[in-house]
Amino acid sequence: MHEGSGGNPVLRDIDLIGIASNLGGPNPGAADGPEILRESIQVELRQTGLATHWRDTLYPEPGEPASALANLAVRTARRVAASIAEGNFPLVLGGDHSCAIGTWRGVLAAIGQRPFGLVWIDAHCDAHTPDTSPTGRLHGMPLAALLGHGHAPLVGQGGLLDPARVALVGVRSAEPEERALLARLGVRVFGMDEVRRDGLGSVLAAARAIACPDGVSPWGLTMDVDALDPREAPGVGVPAAGGLRPTDMVAALRAWRGDAALQAFEIAEFDPQYDVDGRTAHWVREMACALLAPSQEQLTALEARYGARNYAPLPVVLSRGKACWVWDLDGRRYLDMMSAYSAVSFGHSHPRLLRALAEQAARLAVPSRAFRNDRLPLMMARLCKTTAMDRVLPMNTGAEAVETAIKAARKWAYTVKGVAAGQAEIIVCDGNFHGRTSTIVGFSSEAQYRFGFGPFAPGFRHIAFGDAAALKAAIGPNTAAFLCEPIQGEAGIRVAPKGWLAECARICREARVLLICDEVQTGLGRTGKILAAWHEGVRPDGVCLGKALGGGLLPVSAFLAREEVMGVFQPGDHGSTFGGNPLAAAVALEALAVLEEESLCERAAAMGAYLLERLKGLRHAAIVDVRGVGLLVGVELDPAIAEARPVAERLLARGVLTKDTHDTVLRFAPPLVVERAQIDLAVDTLAEVLNEFSPPVARAA
Known part of the structure; x- marks a missing residue:
């Protein structure tokens, strides 16, 4: 160059x-x-x-x-x-x-x-x-x-x-x-x-x-x-x-x-x-x-010169991946403890998913939804059966699925609940992350996500995450829905108190308010169950899925809902040229089959328990908290001892990939196919890196 x-x-x-x-x-x-x-x-x-x-x-x-x-x-x-x-x-x-x-x-x-x-x-x-x-x-x-x-x-x-x-x-x-x-x-x-x-x-x-x-x-x-x-x-x-x-x-x-x-x-x-x-x-x-x-x-220089500066990636250029491993251009191998925010839940280059992609791409890829195709109905049926939902509206990105959910909730409020036109409200949680569209960042509590992008759409109210009483107090006659993440990923892997989601479901049910769970990151096995909501026996009125649904190969998302909610849509109300295309449907269909046939929910539960055990076993002054469910785990650090970004950079230098979030938390969310030895490698490497910042805490006799 x-x-x-x-x-x-x-x-x-x-x-x-x-x-x-x-x-x-x-x-x-x-x-x-x-x-x-x-x-x-x-x-x-x-x-x-x-x-x-x-x-x-x-x-x-x-x-x-x-x-x-x-x-x-x-x-x-x-x-x-x-x-x-x-x-x-x-x-x-x-x-x-x-x-x-x-x-x-x-x-x-x-x-x-x-x-x-x-x-x-x-x-x-x-x-x-x-x-x-x-x-x-x-x-x-x-x-x-x-x-x-x-x-x-x-x-x-x-x-x-x-x-x-x-x-x-x-x-x-x-x-x-x-x-x-x-x-x-x-x-x-x-x-x-x-x-x-x-x-x-x-x-x-x-x-x-x-x-x-x-x-x-x-x-x-x-x-x-x-x-x-x-x-x-x-x-x-x-x-x-x-x-x-x-x-x-x-x-x-x-x-x-x-x-x-x-x-x-x-x-x-x-x-x-x-x-x-x-x-x-x-x-x-x-x-x-x-x-x-x-x-x-x-x-890196080309990206810096020609790309928008909307990301600050860690200093590595990846070129290929297999299962839980990725390689950079120089052939160095790294253990992936990020799995692309759950998009690569089934591991990189899963052979069954690659085969489904290649075979369908050679047949028919994108005819648009102006015509039916032979893959989408099969994917819809399997996805509804897998999630115990009634109907599905396919989209591409997680943000699109959330936008679809917002439209569905509002129209349901007007046409079914009887809210006056233009008055529907949706309750969201502080610390939420539902995407980056202008509507969605408008109800974010993160200042950077909002700055310079207004004016924002009205109709959203905020409550504290994990506070069921606050939800009950916020509901009014115009409330259409409560939109929440069962576990807040981008906020630092925040896990709500036990019983919170079940209580929220009860409150919504009694107030005739829709409970919509954004499970773009947590869904499809990440937490050890198909949906994170299932840990509390909750069947939401609507669910947003994405990331893992595309098998790590394509952007595939979906909004799923009960019959009453999805029934508000008529032809022409909503759609996407690429949403539901046969290529995406074929990959998603095979991803659902892999999820079931390889028992990945059960594997995530077992490996997640082991990951939490190993991380909680680290005695180090830099570690403030270890929290998570299944294979979605956060390690909160004391920034006075070790900030998360420098720790992530040193992990990278030692061959372990993870990412900091909110300056103080390291995310550990490997592909669901991760093995115990790989978890040991990641945790042992973290311990070595933290010891470079300060000595470990002495164990009690």
Whole structure:
């Protein structure tokens, strides 16, 4: 990434340049490598978000090999230099490794007189001259030519490398004459013994320090695929036993993502005729993406430049997830103790949900509600049966479900209860969080959520959370509904006194007021039951669901209600283009099946009890309270000892993801598939982090 006009961060476009030549090699197959890779490597690079273009495939012209190679090198150098001059990044896919002569002469031409270094990853030294080569093949001579030794047509056509800035890595098959030349010139060679002893990452870091000693001077990277272990990457013409593990290579290359000093990347000697199962092509693509995909720093800078500043995320960029684990762009693994505020209740990438998504997406995704589809009725029936409600109105986000509930309550008040037009009131709790639409933030008690967004819709009254007497006192003749969260999530995992919700249900029933429970976060197993309201035997008049209903894959929400409440809607009263689409319905239907068939409510109850036990067992001065139900738990901290945000950041650094809420509370709400060992890891890590702020409290004898 570099700075564009106006200081804007810009990712460099990738220019793919194919060199379809095997002039220097023993087998003709390597010449086919660039075209074999052409389409697939572009697809994978574009999936990383990079603008990728296939600029050229260069072919050798007829003639004697050394002369033909010299001609090809000149054309390659021009193409590479032009790419750099245009502000792009050349990714050269070569046939045999003799293409390196043109690639790096082009880079040298583009950078002018600036110092330049090269990291050369190869099983061989490629440092023969015509006098020392046992075969006379040119693919064993490109490094020598770039250092000024060898065929005159290859040596005398451009700039030369500084041997003090060249490092070879992975060498395990080389003749004494090559090693002698490199030693005489002062080129550093890292053999496999050093790789095995120190680790590939450390060796490559040392090699880069040689090529770019000041950290900012231009440098390049070239890789012969035969550097990899041929048992894992057999598609090469001259394999050498042993070699680098492809997984290690990919991991090491990630460390160089976003390196502004890196000028070009070259991959050579992929021979498709020996790659019968496609493994080698796979690793070539993986290596290209590992190095060239945007780095965490680049993506963070792009988001900061182009995104609205409405979030302050923790400093990590996640790229994939599985069950309770997520990984960042550098391949580091984290334990997810957040589950996206319950959206990922079934775990990341649940195979059944992925299959439902893929199969339905291939059939029919979004026809709109202007037409019926074959998934929505099945989802509606199962959701009503699961929640013991009468009818459902599907939407997309949790806030939409709450807005739907508000509309339903008001219309019920006017058309059923007989409240005068425009006078309906809804009672809400202090500390509520029901979404971020203008109507909803209008009845929030959080000053930041309201500031600057008025005027707000009237018709809402506030009471204290957990105070049934306050509810009774607030109800008047125009009261349509009481909207509440059984557990207040964003307020700090606030759990109401036992019996509160049941008493509220009784009060509402006697006053003919609707009880509407927002269970967007608490519903579908999070607290150990389908609905958190069920812990007190309460069947609400209306329920808002979301988050988990989409299986962690799609925004899917719903408002469910008794017949009398939902009956107020007529065609045209309310709707959503995407709400109830067959793709969302198929995923939600499978999510409900997974919830039941994998006994996730029961699992959440058991694992939640264990999580509470472990957290309450921590004796630390920083912990003020531990509270929660099922797998929705909050740890309140004393900000005089440890504020929640710095604790969350240190947990992140140790591989545990959670989030602070209201400055003093850490949320622990892992996927419902969490295991005891993972809970132990999270709690033990929390204890270690808190001990960094102050010593633990001594246990009583």
